[in-house]
Every structure is written in structure tokens, then in C-alpha cells.
Amino acid sequence: MKKLVVLGAGESGTGAALLAQAKGYQVFVSDKNIITKGYKQQLLDHKIEFEECKHTWDKIKIADEVIKSPGIPNHIAIIQALQEASIPIIDEVEFASRYTKASLIAITGSNGKSTTTHLAYHLLKAGGLNVGIAGNIGTSFARKVLLEEHNYYVLELSSFQLEHLQTFKADIACILNITPDHLDRYDNQLNNYIAAKFRILRNMIKEGYFIYNQDDTNIREYLVKQTTNLPQLYPISLTQSTHHGAYVENNHLHFVGDNYNFQLPTQTLPLLGKHNIYNTMAAISIASLLGLSYASILDGLRTFKGLPHRMEWIANVNQVSFYNDSKATNVESAAVALESFTSPIIWIAGGYDKGNDYNVLKPIVKNSVKALICLGKDNQTICKAFKESNIPIYETQVMQEAVSLAYTLAKPQDIVLLSPACASFDLFKNFEDRGEQFRYAVQQLLTSIN
Template sequence: MATENQHTEQLKKYGVVVLGGGESGVGAAILAHTKGLDVFLSDAGQLAPLYQRELEDHGIAFEQGGHSEQIILSATEIVKSPGIPEKNELVKKIRGRNIPVISEIELAYRYKGDSKIIGITGTNGKSTTTSLIYHICKQAGKDAALVGNIGISIARQVALQPKDIYVTEISSFQLDDIQDFRPDIAILLNITEDHLDRYEYNIQNYIESKFKIVQNQTSDDYFIYNIDDSLITGQLKNISISSNLLPFSMKQELSKGAYIKNNEMLIKVQEEQVSMNIYDFVALKGKHNQYNTMAAGITASVLDIRKEKIRSAVQTFESLAHRMEFVATIRGVDFINDSKGTNLNSVWFALESMEKPTVLIMGGVDKGNDYSLIADLVAEKVKAIVCIGLDNQKIADAFKDVVSPIVQTASMKDAVDEAYHLAEKGDCVLLSPGCSSFDLFKNYMDRGDQFKENVKNL
């Protein structure tokens, strides 16, 4: 039964109310419905036509364009979409009534049965690592699904096509509302300042949010983490973790876990040791991808996947769209799309992997960036900066003494044209914005697609 805020059952009580009608919200509503729960979905905006049709096909009651507070505040339980912040007025009222609030991953966990969950979180590298683990699982013949923040919600997968293994990309926002959620294998790639507006501009709040991925783990589970990350190791000193610790490092040799020495990656979990030459990683260039590959390799070893399968899968993995994605070479100039690089840590890693003089396209909605973090790499690698966005004065001010020229543009076409003009044969044009995309684009995917389109039109 579809409604538009004025349905006749205003006072009907629902067991579960889902707030937010994106992929995670609709997935949660479908799962709740298939499990016989009385569910209602409410979205302040307009639902995508595809989601609206799905809800109607499943006979799930919903509203869009506003919230019916009477219905929501009489719910037994709320499933809150990760995009809705705590400072939202309706969320404050829900909290004031002490109505239980859970995330979609918590709901999915309740109904996963005996299936395993591999949960991947961190500030950067989640999508690549999640996709690589899924690729290894598929190559090894495992019955796995690629779910979570990367695409299909885990709740939808559990409801409509259950699998033995859910390889799940998880954001801190999704972890904020878990209760019993417990991944069999938890992976924490790194922690750098990001999304601090959601965490009262306190990095410790963000760290604790990321560490919720291990809070319910037992001695049967595994925690794979970056031991080179000082924020991770600092937090580990303050908490106790019940699961089996498997660190990875580029800076030290480890008896268990993974490390890199003399360009060889060594993974030791079970009796069988896996070794790979980092130069065999065709689509996984740069130190950040070596970290991602260690995390994925450890995971595969925990799953008892043979070393030959792990090696083969790493070598045949193709890079993700919008994450250091090669687009084209035009008159000797390479074009790389890293539109998913929405924070400065991502830009740092992108620049670190550059081997040619680089024209950097960056800018957008600044999230309180401290550009001094990448100043040394910009000085070393970047010959020109093309700013894209409505207000990039902060970028111009930060790098005016580091690189010249710095050009301002207000459309992707202009940015690509300027970058191409500034580049010479043997150079690289890199789109790695370091900012959100919402001033000129729908999202980072739209931004990356426009970049690729304009490159192809050169």
C-alpha cells in the first residue's frame, strides 16, 4: 500500500519503521517484510521510481516527501538509514521516546543464519578491498555476495538471495547503530580524519565508531588490522578484543598476519605461507593498494583458500570504477579517474602512486581539509592544479607557493580542457578531488562519469 503522507491509517502501529528510502532502507524494509514483520518506510524526500515500484510490488506501506511523526513515534523499533545524522530533529524525538534504533546491517545480522560475514571498514580503501576479497572468493568457487556500502544492501541480499558468505563494505555510520552485529572476520584498514561533522569534530568519537566492528566478536572470530596506523594501535591499547588478531604491515616483520619485505608480500595465517611479488599486482598499484591486498590476502587465508587461487585472483583483479581508474591516453597524456577520492588521505595515496608529472584536478565541497597534509607530495609530483567547484580559494591559498599554475574552473568540461592544455606528452592528468561532489554533481560517480565523458570528447 503506497501512501503520500495522508493515508487513512494514520494511527496504525507498525512493528518496524524504516527511516530513509535509499538502498539500505528499501533493503531493510524488504527483509522485514519477508520475515513477516509489519513494516512501514518513511522518506523525507522523493523515492527513486525503482524503489517505489519495489515497495509496491512487495506490498510494503510507505510515504515520501515528509514524515508522519505519529506513526514513526509509535513504532516498536526503528531502522535508521546511515545518511540520517543524530542531529536530525525527528531522530532526537525518537531518542527522547527511547524507541530502539538499529541499522540495516543489524537487521540483516539477525536473519543471516549460519552464513559468514566479512566486514570491511576504514576511512579509505574499503571498496577496493571489499571487491578484491569478493573476487578471490568467486575465483575459489565460494558462494559469496558483494554487499553493503558498495552496492546492494546486505539486508536485500539476505532477504532475496541468501549466500554462504557476505563480503560487506561497512561505513562508520552503519556501525553507529549496531547492537549484536558480529562479523566473523572484521577488517579495519586505516583511520584518518573524515566525516568529523558527524562526530562533534572529535576524532576519538570517529575512532570508537570504527572499532564497533569488533565489539561483539568472540574467540572464534578474526580481526585484521593495519598495525602501521597509529590511531588504530593507540585505540588497541585502551580496549580489550576477544577475537584473533591478524595485523598487516609495511614497516615490520610479523609472525602472524602479513607484511612486505624486499617487494615480496608474505601472508602467514594457517600452516601454509603465501608469498607474492608486489610487481605482479597489475591493477593494484601504490602503497595503499599493497595494504588493501595484504588485508584481502589474510582474509582469504582465514577462509582456507589455497595460495595458488589467492595469487591468481590478485593478478586478475581489475580496478574499480572511479578509484584510480585508467580512462585513456590521448596524444601521450594519461587520464586517471579517482573521483572516489573524497578526502585528502585518498589524494595522498593517489599522488604517492603517480610515476609521471601530474596535472591534478581537485576541489568541490571542502570538509575542513588541512591541505598541508599533501603539500610535500604536491611539490614533488604536481606540475599544475586545476580547481573544479564553486569555491576553491582555500586550495589556491594552500598551494600558491608550492605549484604554479593553479587554474579555477566551474565545470568538468572546462577542467578537462584546461588540464589537457597544461599537460605535455608523458604527463598524467589525475582527477582526485579531495572533496565532496555535491556543489556541481549528484555524487562522486556522476563526477567521475562526467570526467570520463569529457576526456573521450577531447
Template sequence: MNRKNISILSEIEFAGRYTKAKTICITGSNGKTTTTLLTYHILKKAGLNVGLAGNIGKSFAKQVAQENFDYYVLEISSFMLDNMYQFKADIAILLNITPDHLDRYNYEMRNYVNSKFRIAQNQKQEDHFIYCADDSETEAVIADFAIKAQIHPFSIKKEVTNGAYALAQTITFNLNHSDKLTMSLSDLALQGSHNVYNSMASGIAAKILDLRNATIRESMSDFKNIEHRLEHVAKISGITFINDSKATNVNSTWYALESVNTDVVLIMGGVDKGNDYSMIKDLVKQKVKAIVCLGKDNKAIHDAFEDDVEVIVNTFSASEAVEVAYHLAKKGSTVLLSPACASFDLFKNYEDRGNQFKAAVREL
């Protein structure tokens, strides 16, 4: 269609032309779905008339045609952003930028970065741009983009103004126009530093909308995360089994390893999208006692970790991987399915992979 000079529009662009609803738009390499669902949960709990769409939920276009929501929380991928032109986010959230889908961007990281920053295009002074001040890729280039919106950073490393920060086990939401909100990290439903980032991003959006502090605090305490994202499956013979099948890139696996506080038997592998495993080498050395490969071609995993892990085993089905991991694990340790790869060599999709993993665990 491009060859015939016919414009290709993303659904977000198309549906956005037919609604006056306020939009909260979330993108990033990791954490999009969790942050989108948490933001939706907070707004819903606050009594707002809100829809959920984009990469998750029902079709945005169908909801615009059939419903009459005042707000939409939209999970937006780089693919959607590439074909978005006039659409404007009232509140834009950019969580992080790490190498992913680089095959789509001629293996040029800057092309991918530019795609992610399209979330802020068309924003005006009355709009809001929320971003992670600790993300090196974002920090390196943010000055290159003429962002007109009000900017709200979040950090776990330093105090920031007009945003949120987490220091000394406490999150502080410190926006210019609203009363301060503080919350203990131990009260968050989502644990692990990556989820602190997700919670800060959602909380800033809620504060921008002037939602009550009590509602925000309660929503962040009782939120339940999605299936296949650090999902607790079972504890058998003192071994914890966690399904993180949605981790289809190395950065997602880094987050998963970072959130587990025991020895790990790591099940990983699948379709490798040009992965750089050096990012997780330190965490693998610290925590991983054995790797169980689940995929047709596991050479890259063997090459990356043969000097760091004593045992690396190849398996070719979820049931085989679970059986092997169970025998390699010890009481008190964790069997973590966090593949760092796409699933299409052995499974229909990451949901199928996660469901087969869970079924195999329950048969032990």
C-alpha cells in the first residue's frame, strides 16, 4: 500500500479521530501491560467512565463506535506509533527503552528510540509527558525532542520535582499542582524495583487527574497482575514455580531475575530476536544454578552462559522442561520460566507456552 501512496493508519490513529475522550497512553519496551492495567484499575476504582484498549482489552475502534467513555487507557506498541500521525495523547507515559524489535528498525537503535518518542508528538502545553529519569536511553535523547507537554519524571535513584521518586522504602508523589502523596513500598501489590517504576508512572497519571490519595493508595495495594507475567503457579516440595512466559526479550528476563530473592533454575529459550545476553550475565552468575533451555536452537544461550552456570540442559517441550527443572531445583529455590525469546518455534504464542508450563507444573 505504501508503494501506491495510500496512507497506512494504526487503529489508534483511526479511532482517535472519532472520539473526544481523554487518553492516557503507555509505551515502553517493558512494563507496558502491567502499567496500563494498573492505571485502568486506579481510574476504574475512582469511579471514572474509562475504557481499556490498544495492545490489550477490546478494540479501541469498536469501543469508540459502540461505547461512550470519557477516558481511555491505551497500551501502545512501537508498531502502532509508527503509523500514528494526528493522534494526541493527553497523558503520555514512556516507561523505558531497551533493544527490542530491532529487526523492524534496520538494527538501528536510534530508529527504535525515535519510534517510542512519537508518543509525545502533537502534545501541547496543557498535556503531560511522564518518563523514567533512570532510563539511560531516554535520558540520553530526551533533549533532542521538542516536548511541549508538562514533564513529569520518576526515579528510584534521586529526588525529582513535579514527578515521583522512591527512596528509603517510600514512594513520594510530588506534583506541582496537587497535595503530596507518600506510600510505603511494602504496601504495593507489585513488588520488585521494576514494578516500583510501573507504580510510580501510574500514580503520576492518577495525580494529574486529581484522583483522591486514598483511592490511589488503595488501588496500588489491591491490584492483581496479569496472567503470564511473574505469575505464581505453585509451591511443590518447597520449590516455587513462576510463569513469566510474557518475557519475550532479555530485559524482561532481567526484571524477572531481579525480583526473585532465591536460587533460580531458569527455563529460557525460543526464537531469538538477536538477543544480547550480556545484560543478564551478572544476575545469572548471582542467582541461577541451572538453565533449562526450551527451544529448537539453544546455541546462543549455551555460548552466553557456559562459563557462568554449571548445568545447561536442552529440552523440547514444556513438560520435559518442567520435569528437568524440578529435579535440578532444591527446596527453597525457584523454577522461573522467563524465556527472553519469542515462542513460535514450539508454541502458538507466549500464552500457549505459559499455559503448557502451568499444566506441566500441576502434573508433578
């Protein structure tokens, strides 16, 4: 019986452990932190041996293979020891892919992964395909493979999940964009981060399809260096037409492939913002390459509601619209959110600053923002960054105060936008908690006025 060790007992690790046990492996789970109650109970219920708050080398070194949860850095001692012992290290996504015959649609990018993954899944499901959704989004791929059978999987994959792919092969791969993120994981070298993203092409064959953002300099320049074993290229662009792929011209999205050629007016798109045009082009390209008709795609677009915490409309309070974009935890995400509106914006931003460079936001703020409300434990950096923007800047550590103040500052037709550009864990559990507190505060405001 093969021995498998799983490092990390979150959704990814627990899902991998359950699948491995079902496939006949002797499984041991090791987590250096306390395992959360729900996942611990699942391991107990299935009689899977585990340890928490430590990594016991004598129990780990006997593994034939180790599955490393994506969040575990590569430089820590246990990973270094495994590498020195030549014990293979893989990812949960790699492991799960061995046990499904489904066609795999893999989506990555610095921003927009979740929206694109959900939209692609929605279009395929609405079009009648037997499709599942997994990866860096909700349920792990391993758990899905264990519990469900699908002909297709749409997978959101982070760079962390791509690092240890070995035999995983996507049938359709997509890179939406690449901007500096998680560089501490990659020796502060952007090229290392880009290379991790491009591992999504590993093992693809020439009959496969690669959808990529032609307007993204990092993607375009790196792709030029990839001269062998490339799948069929399907670029998406807002500025350049193409014979295969998708582009925008005369307020229409054009989709061109070997077996399809159609247009969609931009006003039919279900999501706000230029960034969501890219996301929508990628999702529709995936649906088209899998044979869905224009009519089916259009029906799917009409029923797509978008995702919580991603440019999510919350309410209109006396002609002031409130939007929750709590998922915008970096500068680039906040930039595309701010550029999505033509009305004046009261911007709620701030949180745990990850060493942000706010320069890209300054011209956008100058043109679009009428007031900035900084919501964080330490607002010094963000306040200083926009001091010369000549807009009112306020500070608070309470969401309800931020929402009430924003409403006081707003005039009819103005936008109140929560798009923090920062991580959430200085004041909140996570970005979802931050977004839910924003939603609750807006609903309380609406109730108090009515």
C-alpha cells in the first residue's frame, strides 16, 4: 500500500486526504497549526491519522509522495527536508487530476479568476453540459472528484496551485492578466511569478486551446519566449482584432473560431468595468470552443448574477448607489473598480497595506473620487499617498461609521464604493467578513432612512 502524506488540513488538504484514502492509499495528515473543527471531524469520521501543531519528520519521511497544501511556502524547513530526501511533492490539483477523465478548463490570473471561472461554469451549465467547478474557489478539486462525476471541470488555479503540477493537463487554459502579486513567495522576482502562472500550459498538446490577454505586456512578452509545444492560441483584446479569439470593435464583442463567428453588443454584458470585458470574453470563448451556440451563451449571460464582494451592487439609498468590491485586495483590482464608473465616487479604502504602490491610482482618484474614507487600523500610508490629490480624506476603524459618513458626503447619482486595495485582516476575519459588514451597514442605513 502506497504511503501518502498530506501537509495542511484545510479544504485542499482534507479533500486530498479523503480522495487518497478512497483510492487505497495509507494516508497521514500533518498540520503545523490547529486543525479547524469541521476538517478535524472529517478526518476522525474517516479514521485518517493526523497530527496538528507540528510536523513529525519520522512520520513524514516514510511517504512515497507528499501533497502540499498551496498556502505552504516552499522555503520552510519541512519542504526543504523533503526535497533533500528526494521525496516527490505534488499539489492537490495534480493528485485529483489522476482520478478523473473529465475535460479540464483551467483559469488563472492575478485578478478576475473567480469571476471568469464562475461565469464560464454558469454558461456551460446553462448550456446543458455536465460540468463541475472547483480549485481555488469553494470546494477542492479532490473532494469534487471523490463525490461527483462530471464531463467537464472549470478550475480556478492560483500560482501556488500551479507550482507543483507534474502530469496535470488542461484541455483549455486561460491566463487573464499578470500583475505583481505574492512576490514574497517568488524571491521578489516578477519573472518567477510569471513562470509559475505559465505552468498552466504544462503538458498541453497542440489540439488544446490557450486563451490569453493579448493586451497584457507581461503575458505577451513571456509568450514570445515560448516557441515549442504550444496549444492553439486564442488571444482576447480590447484594442486589436484577431482571426482566432475575441476582440472589441464598434461597441461589440467579436468572437472568432474555426466553428463560430458572432458578435455581442457590449450593453448585453452582465458585469461592470473594462476588466470584466476581458473576463466575459474569456468565459464566452471557453463556451464557444466547447460548442455552445450563440443563443445558449446569450441566455446564460442574461441569468448570470455576478459574485459577492466583486463589484456587487448592494442598494440605492436616495439615489446614492452602494457597491461592495471587498475582494479588491490589491491596487490593480481597486484601479479597475474605480474606472468602472462615470459618476463621482466616495471611495472607502484601506486595511492591511502589503507594501502597496499607490501611484497608479493617483490619476484615477484625481478624475473620479470626490472623497476618500480610510478604513484601517493604521491609515498613515494610504492617507499620505493621496494627500496631494486635493480631496477630503477621513479616517475610521468602524464599518458603520464609514458607510454613514459616505452617505453624508454623497449627492444624488454619486457612487459609494468599498474597494480597499488592501488586505482585510487588520480589522476583519477576511475579505468576505469585510464585505458582509459593509452590506449590513448599508442595509441598516436604508432601514433608518425609510
